[in-house]
Amino acid sequence: MKKLTYFPGCSAHGTSEEFDSTLKLALKTLDVELEDIPDWNCCGATSAHVMTENLAYALPMRNLVLAEKLENTTMGIACASCYQRMKVTKVHMDENPELAKRINTTVVEEGTYQGTVDVKSMLQYFYEDIGVEPIREKVTKSLAGLKVACYYGCLLTRPKNITKFDSPEYPVSMDQICEALGATATEFDYKTECCGASFSISNTEVVLNLSGQILEMAKESGAHAIVVACPLCQSNLDMRQPDIEKQLGVKYDIPIFYITQLMALAFGYPASQLKFPKHIVPVEGALANIGKIDPEAEKKIKKPIKAVEAESEVE
Amino acid sequence: MISLGSQGKNTFMEAVNIKSGANVLECYQCGKCVSTCPVSQYMDFPPREIMQMIKLGLRNECYMANSHWFCLTCSACSGRCPREIDIPAVMEAIRHLAIEENYVNDSKKVREIRKFHEIFLEMIKRYGRNYELRMMAEFNIRTRNLFKDVHLAPKALLKGKIPLGVKPLKSAKAIKRMYAMAEKLEKKK
Numbered sequence: 001m002k003k004l005t006y007f008p009g010c011s012a013h014g015t016s017e018e019f020d021s022t023l024k025l026a027l028k029t030l031d032v033e034l035e036d037i038p039d040w041n042c043c044g045a046t047s048a049h050v051m052t053e054n055l056a057y058a059l060p061m062r063n064l065v066l067a068e069k070l071e072n073t074t075m076g077i078a079c080a081s082c083y084q085r086m087k088v089t090k091v092h093m094d095e096n097p098e099l100a101k102r103i104n105t106t107v108v109e110e111g112t113y114q115g116t117v118d119v120k121s122m123l124q125y126f127y128e129d130i131g132v133e134p135i136r137e138k139v140t141k142s143l144a145g146l147k148v149a150c151y152y153g154c155l156l157t158r159p160k161n162i163t164k165f166d167s168p169e170y171p172v173s174m175d176q177i178c179e180a181l182g183a184t185a186t187e188f189d190y191k192t193e194c195c196g197a198s199f200s201i202s203n204t205e206v207v208l209n210l211s212g213q214i215l216e217m218a219k220e221s222g223a224h225a226i227v228v229a230c231p232l233c234q235s236n237l238d239m240r241q242p243d244i245e246k247q248l249g250v251k252y253d254i255p256i257f258y259i260t261q262l263m264a265l266a267f268g269y270p271a272s273q274l275k276f277p278k279h280i281v282p283v284e285g286a287l288a289n290i291g292k293i294d295p296e297a298e299k300k301i302k303k304p305i306k307a308v309e310a311e312s313e314v315e
Numbered sequence: 316m317i318s319l320g321s322q323g324k325n326t327f328m329e330a331v332n333i334k335s336g337a338n339v340l341e342c343y344q345c346g347k348c349v350s351t352c353p354v355s356q357y358m359d360f361p362p363r364e365i366m367q368m369i370k371l372g373l374r375n376e377c378y379m380a381n382s383h384w385f386c387l388t389c390s391a392c393s394g395r396c397p398r399e400i401d402i403p404a405v406m407e408a409i410r411h412l413a414i415e416e417n418y419v420n421d422s423k424k425v426r427e428i429r430k431f432h433e434i435f436l437e438m439i440k441r442y443g444r445n446y447e448l449r450m451m452a453e454f455n456i457r458t459r460n461l462f463k464d465v466h467l468a469p470k471a472l473l474k475g476k477i478p479l480g481v482k483p484l485k486s487a488k489a490i491k492r493m494y495a496m497a498e499k500l501e502k503k504k
Contacts, residue, residue: 010445014478039485041443046388047435053411054497059439062493106496109489154389159401168394194353194389201454201464202431203424206385210353239467239476278474 005072006034009079010042016231018275019078022260023122029138029267030130037066043085046198058106060089065110067117074118076125080155080230083121090119091162121156123229124165127173132180140268142182145292149188149223150174153195153233174259178227181266186221190214195236211236212244215252224286225255238280255283327374334408341398342366348392348402358382362392362402378418383410384425427458440494443484448477
């Protein structure tokens, strides 16, 4: 049994509750026990670093300090935005002890920051600490027939010098996990384009535009569904999808799954435990493709071959 | 007004470089950031122009532009920048300096973006965590846009997508103290 310190993030009790609960199902099968950080606080998300530098470091630092009190040396974070804030804080604090000392004056009761806990996104944890093969071994119900576009968003792999994970341009970790589950990952060029993120409420027009392009490209890649590992991406692509369709005058009907929902499904958990009714775009149509394999159509899908660091490839 | 000649020293660029840890002078104006940026079409000045404006010492113009408010910190630009300049950090430095020096862009969009972030930070100060429903309601009230996204509410609430309440932190006091300490640090600089 492996142990992992877990930071769920605020949305795990709200908009992304299905991510949190299916993550726990998947980890149960993979024999990982989660240990919550006691009385964790919000990481500050986008707003803290937009408005002020000190708070943007202080809020994550309190969680890091609390995590250091637990025995585990790795902290897994479900939300991509929390992951980014926590990792940025960790990297900057470790690089600059002077800064760490200054910020630590704001974290009074919890203790001194040591820098002993590693920070990983759950996707990174699945890929690096568990591995694609052990995930494949646990599959009892293959997802063969389901075509998915794996969408990573901005925060899971960028900036490269902070995350040090996968490719900032064309990541493949989620694709490989989906393929291990039996699904087919399509060649999807908008893997790391931004969905509009925190503008969901304050600048909705931008989100409709950016998320609309992602849906369009996913549809064009031949995918039945999009797979994500970020709560904000999920809610922008799912909850805003009817508005996007209305604005563009098209019908996408692409459900947005969390990677953990598909993992739990392939590990044999019944659909009733996977919180599908929470989705705004119904999932049934896409899931009906599982088990249906059409050899002719199969040939037409372009498959991702390998990670390319397409640093010079800009349109 | 270009202040470089008269003062002989570009103090604005120095401030941005120190705050961001980047060296703006390294930018050779290729424009890759502009073509990469998902929101450059909404900006008064796209990133490439902002970089040049910093070099020219155009402090007021940089502060008053909406560019740094529209930056989503997606880091697509810096990943592709051939000079590897941390452009989101530069945008953030301009924003923080503008806030510190009380420059206010009063356009409707920037006002709304700023209001959203302020409300979000208030939620954390009060509860230690984000209270999604209340945040959305407060945003609508304070931007005088009562019916924004109301059409999403029935489905989202019924499906339990957005919960009605929030479980506040046990050590909510620690967060309030953190806010006070962070403010003190801000003033010390």
